[in-house]
Amino acid sequence: MPKDKNLINKLMGTQTITEDDDAELGAISDEAEEKDQAPTASxxxxxxxxxxxxxxxxxxxxxxxxxxxxxxxxxxxxxxxxxxxxxxxxxxxxxxxxxxxxxxxxxxxxxxxxxxxxxxxxxxxxxxxxxxxxxxxxxxxxxxxxxxxxxxxxxxxxxx
The missing domain is CATH 2.60.40.790 (Immunoglobulin-like)
Incomplete structure (x- = not known):
């Protein structure tokens, strides 16, 4: 149950996001940006x-x-x-x-x-x-x- 409480705290902003969490969110964001880009001349x-x-x-x-x-x-x-x-x-x-x-x-x-x-x-x-x-x-x-x-x-x- 502590994990659920941890997740709720993260979502509500009452718990600090760790470096691991930040790296994971950054990777997800980078992947989404790559998929969203239209083909270019390259x-x-x-x-x-x-x-x-x-x-x-x-x-x-x-x-x-x-x-x-x-x-x-x-x-x-x-x-x-x-x-x-x-x-x-x-x-x-x-x-x-x-x-x-x-x-x-x-x-x-x-x-x-x-x-x-x-x-x-x-x-x-x-x-x-x-x-x-x-x-x-x-x-x-x-x-x-x-x-x-x-x-x-x-x-x-x-x-x-």
Missing amino acids: SEDWLSEYEGQLTIDMFQTKDNVIIKSTIAGVRPEDIDVTIANDMVTIRGERKRDFEASSEDYFYQECYWGSFSRSVVLPVDVDIEQVSADLKDGILTVILPKAAKAKAKKVKVGTRV
């Missing part, structure tokens, strides 16, 4: 191995499945849209058009490098009619829904 090595994940909106109309994504700073020829089976994949690369040393940065939050996103299509699409365009930094992929197979009623007969 951490570019691990960023070059990382492939960014593209954010998308995917919705449907009566006739189409539509995918929209913000892809600012990327040229259309640097974007690849592939459809295989029931999956659509969008790949690209945002290329840096400037040089800056890590010491020159105040903030470095933009992602530069390869990115991709693959999603399963919720319905069958007509891959021959798919279109994609990039306007004002917004990629729009239009995937026309496949014509549904017409139902045919089969009459059941009897055998003699």
